[in-house]
Amino acid sequence: MDLSREIAAKVEQSFANQAMMTTFGARLTRLAHGMVEIEAPILEQCTQQHGFGHAALTFGLGDSAAGYAALSVMPPEAEVLTSEMKIHLLSPAHGDLLRATGKVVKPGRRLVIVQAEVHAISGDLTTQIALMTGTMVPVFPK
Amino acid sequence: MDLSREIAAKVEQSFANQAMMTTFGARLTRLAHGMVEIEAPILEQCTQQHGFGHAALTFGLGDSAAGYAALSVMPPEAEVLTSEMKIHLLSPAHGDLLRATGKVVKPGRRLVIVQAEVHAISGDLTTQIALMTGTMVPVFPK
């Protein structure tokens, strides 16, 4: 399902305001009702001690994709905050590109349960490097 | 308990090799057997859309503190990898400084169960902003 222009604009504006995403070199690449995709290269400044992408990079991309997926199903005036998130790191983050895909598992006005997968893409090869599940909390203006 | 000079040097070297920690402006501030502390300011480049520290920053500091806590109880030739980590975000990350404290809950040759807390420090005020529990996997050279 396509998003309303209003909600799409809200997600894009919020994403643009996250300096961390700029530091990661991340781009919002897909935006649908309940599903958001973010891609980023593995910049040298975001690596760990063996030259792979740092867990903070993988986590940050997946958390943002999941958060915006939650935001995409909320009324336009809502914001969302991550309450908790679990990440399984399945493989080292190396390749040309990381792609995080966030999805809504269960929407709600009080809690939105979300899931994200992060894949590393190297040429033709796509490897899942992380599986995440978490809880987003909608916040409404008072 | 103090760490052997060999293990302390290994942790410091590994930390210095994490470009992500440099991007975060993070410093290793305490290093003991089973307990490691990392501090970082909240740099503008690591903020989210409301100007608070990004969850990826909080996660990255806590994950590294927990990982090095695990490394501090392993034999000198071992490395550790994060297998999974859950983070509860308790309060927004704002203040002069974030301090992540990682501890070993249960050591082991196959798995090390770890915990981390992250606090935000503003002048005299210290607020816990995150609670993390996770699983580190020791890796031995073949």
Next chain:
Amino acid sequence: MDLSREIAAKVEQSFANQAMMTTFGARLTRLAHGMVEIEAPILEQCTQQHGFGHAALTFGLGDSAAGYAALSVMPPEAEVLTSEMKIHLLSPAHGDLLRATGKVVKPGRRLVIVQAEVHAISGDLTTQIALMTGTMVPVFPK
């Protein structure tokens, strides 16, 4: 801090209404503001394939202790539901008795973040067998 008689009675009544706790042979052994303890033997009917207490027993005791700890800090008309819970199983559940201790990490009207530890007690020996962190959701009558 002691609980009001009203809240203590509410927790005791709710506990008594959980048939699963009766099946576990569980008893509410301590009840304070933000802290609840539940004890249970390891009944034969609650064991796994090696004769140890089943993970479902350990989980159920810890989840209930954490849930009642959350309930103890809520207004008298509230109920709480578990939204999510992570358990680390640290050692096999064997011994004379399991003791689950639930605590509130962060209270709130929308979410209560909780922690629980489960210990196995055998004579003089106490071993931590589980560490849990989770999210409780308060529910208010409409």
Next chain:
Amino acid sequence: MDLSREIAAKVEQSFANQAMMTTFGARLTRLAHGMVEIEAPILEQCTQQHGFGHAALTFGLGDSAAGYAALSVMPPEAEVLTSEMKIHLLSPAHGDLLRATGKVVKPGRRLVIVQAEVHAISGDLTTQIALMTGTMVPVFPK
């Protein structure tokens, strides 16, 4: 993929030895390479204070389904233990039957990452009541 007769027999024997599964009235209903299904009614003795299935029941079914899914991809001499498991409880457990489906996300000799879903079935209606992700640890005879 079908399981070898040897592994199928091992899983069935282990399941039969879990007294907790008998107490739950649970049955192993599907057994394939990397995928196991367990079903159980909601017995009165396994309910919580509002008459729904207890979280310990839901957890226990999902954890066992995930554990046997892990066992199904291991060599015949291996056992597996749950190291950690996170459960999101999505809806109350009520209905004629609970069905837990466990799957292997990533196999390994040291760790097996698993996922489980639990559904409640009432006549024609199937509702997902839980989503679980966790870590199983293979144990080999010495």
